[in-house]
Amino acid sequence: MNTSDDMQIFLTYGDIALASSLILVVLMVSWRLRLHLTKTLLMAALRTVVQLSFIGLILAWVFAREQWYEVLSILTIMTLIAGSAAKNRVKRRYNGLFIDTLLAVSVSAVLVTAIAIMVILDVQPWYTPQFVIPILGLILGNSLTAISLTSNQLINAFYEQQARIEMMLSLSATPFEAVHEQVRTAIINGMTPTLNSMLVVGVVSLPGMMTGQILAGADPTQAIRYQIVTMFLICVSSTLGCTISALLTYRRFFNKNQQFSLP
Known part of the structure; x- marks a missing residue:
């Protein structure tokens, strides 16, 4: 040392x-x-x-x-790996699971990262690797966890509550109405780790990003501001990812005739 x-x-x-x-x-x-x-x-x-x-x-x-195409290549590889990791954490799989998890991860994480880089931090140029790579990596890591939790919860609920869903459909409920409770519960389950982290941050735990900056000699007030921004980014990305994942997943369990069908 x-x-x-x-x-x-x-x-x-x-x-x-x-x-x-x-x-x-x-x-x-x-x-x-x-x-x-x-x-x-x-x-x-x-x-x-x-x-x-x-x-x-x-x-x-x-x-x-600092070449844009090299940075973009790394961002693409990171997103693909995150989508694959989210898929691998789902125990009960179905055809198209990778596409669904990849879409949920990429849309939520890339959108939030773009807002952070271009609007909040106003990084010039946008592909400055010092900012865009760490921020996307941080958001991807949290998003894939939230998405995999949502997918697992929702798919398990479909298998365990098949009779209830089919009863709702028989009573003239639309597919979304029939699975709304399961979708809602799955999204809440996926969001729980992020919300729990936000509730105790700074009181019980000091996040790794802020701790790393402080240990590296950064101004503690700036480290805290960065941490606040990243916590909000993670919250938004996780919410979007869980919602997109749930909506894409539930559609896979209904055929063209709007009939509930387990894979």
Whole structure:
């Protein structure tokens, strides 16, 4: 660990190695309690180091060049991976699930990121990698979690409440009226982690983005302002993502004759 005159701390590879040794505590807990998570923990730790190191090299290269097509390529890859990750977290799958999750993730995250970059922060040019890549990554990570929670909740509800939905349809309800309660519950379920985070931020928890900025030597007041903006961006993106996902998903469970049909 090295320090400069203004008390900014620079991490060395030795510091990272020391921090990684703490994983041994987690492995010991897993072994003693027979959690059978040893392989998963080791793989997660290894992937964390490899993936972040790799993306660090790429970002350093992209930041130095600042070419719009390179930035756009990275944003596209990030969005595709987020859509795939959201799909993989859904236990009961159906044909077209990847398209639905990708649309929900991309529309919500890209739209909110565009507003943040072009309107709120007024970044010039818009493809400045220092801003657009971290913001989109932050929003994508939270959106895919919210979308996968919504999809899981809604699909499970369709399977468990098939009789109720069909009864509603038999009473002349439209497809959306028949599944409105399930859609509403699924969206609320997807939004819950974001809302819970907003309720305790600054009181119980200090978000990673703000903590990272402060540790890097940024002005705490500016770090807090950035965190407030990002929390609102995440909230809007998660809401849009959950809503789009729910609306796209429920349509997959009705045929052309407006009949409820499980995949």
